[in-house]
Amino acid sequence: xxxxxxxxxxxxxxxxxxxxxxxxxxxxxxxxxxxxxxxxxxxxxxxxxxxxxxxxxxxxxxxxxxxxxxxxxxxxxxxxxxxxxxxxxxxxxxxxxxxxxxxxxxxxxxxxxxxxxxxxxxxxxxxxxxxxxxxxxxxxxxxxxxxxxxxxxxxxxxxxxxxxxxxxxxxxxxxxxxxxxxxxxxxxxxxxxxxxxxxxxxxxxxxxxxxxx
Numbered sequence: 612x613x614x615x616x617x618x619x620x621x622x623x624x625x626x627x628x629x630x631x632x633x634x635x636x637x638x639x640x641x642x643x644x645x646x647x648x649x650x651x652x653x654x655x656x657x658x659x660x661x662x663x664x665x666x667x668x669x670x671x672x673x674x675x676x677x678x679x680x681x682x683x684x685x686x687x688x689x690x691x692x693x694x695x696x697x698x699x700x701x702x703x704x705x706x707x708x709x710x711x712x713x714x715x716x717x718x719x720x721x722x723x724x725x726x727x728x729x730x731x732x733x734x735x736x737x738x739x740x741x742x743x744x745x746x747x748x749x750x751x752x753x754x755x756x757x758x759x760x761x762x763x764x765x766x767x768x769x770x771x772x773x774x775x776x777x778x779x780x781x782x783x784x785x786x787x788x789x790x791x792x793x794x795x796x797x798x799x800x801x802x803x804x805x806x807x808x809x810x811x812x813x814x815x816x817x818x819x820x821x822x823x824x
Contacts, residue, residue, distance in 0.1 A: 614638050617684025617696040623654050626695075627661065631668035634699050643669055643699040644707055648676030648782055652772040653693040658780045658787045661695070666784065669699065673707045676782030677741045678772035709783060714747065723748040725755050732760055740767040743779035 614637030618626045634643070646669055648661060655678055665674060682689050684696030712727040725748070738760070742752065749769070756765055770779045781788045 612638055612641070612702075613698070613700045615684050615696065615698045617682070617687050617689070617694065619687070619689060619692060619694050621653070621693045623650070623657055623693065623695050624660050624664075627664040628668065630695070630697055631664065634669065634697060638699060638701050641701040643671040644702045644705060645673045645675070645700045646671040647698045648674070648695065649679045649682045649698075650676070650695040651682060651689065651693055652678050652680070654678075654695060655772075655780060658782065662782050662787050665697070671699070671784060673709050674782060674784040675709075675739070675741055677770040677779055680771040711783075711788075712752075723751050725751055728755065728759055732763070736760075737764040737766065740765065741781055742767070742769050743773070743781065744769040745773065745775055745779070 614634050616630045616633045616637075618630060620626045634646075646665055648665065650658070650661065654661070658676075658678075662674070662676070665671070680690065682694050682696045684694075684698070687694075689696075708729065710727060710729060712725050715724050715726065716722070717724050738756065742749070747769075753765075756763070770781065773779050
């Protein structure tokens with residue numbers, strides 16, 4: 612079961628309780644397995660408050676979020692004004708495994724190298740990802756995905772609404788992060804109930820330096 616809510620109020624902090632109430636009602640009181648939050652750059656300063664409220668009120672197993680120049684929710688498309696959209700899903704039997712990747716610079720070749728990939732991924736798994744465009748080598752990332760998990764569906768994309776390294780403010784269930792690529796292995800977009808990707812207790816969380824020159 613999925614649900615989505617959206618607000619265009621400039622005072623997004625005061626609107627959060629109402630948004631969480633609506634999501635909880637639409638999910639019939641079930642704890643969401645995944646919540647994805649997109650907010651316009653106007654609310655970048657509220658990112659930590661949004662994160663804290665979502666974890667307090669909804670307690671999702673996995674939380675992903677980032678700023679975006681344009682967002683869509685319910686029947687509303689928002690650009691050039693304040694906005695926040697929350698998408699939530701309750702998938703009985705599905706397992707989501709969040710992980711983050713390291714980006715290192717090879718000392719000999721001075722080229723980026725990505726590490727931290729899950730060791731075991733079921734054949735029918737997919738990836739949902741949010742990527743900081745300023746600190747993530749996109750070509751290397753996509754090459755790695757194709758080589759390691761050929762045919763696996765990849766959804767998500769580059770974060771927009773940022774001005775440079777550190778502006779992405781990628782949101783996870785643990786914290787609001789900077790200079791990161793955040794991913795979820797999941798099979799919930801295929802067959803339910805389903806087993807998802809990596810081992811349940813393998814939550815890979817590593818920091819990586821900016822790959823920018």
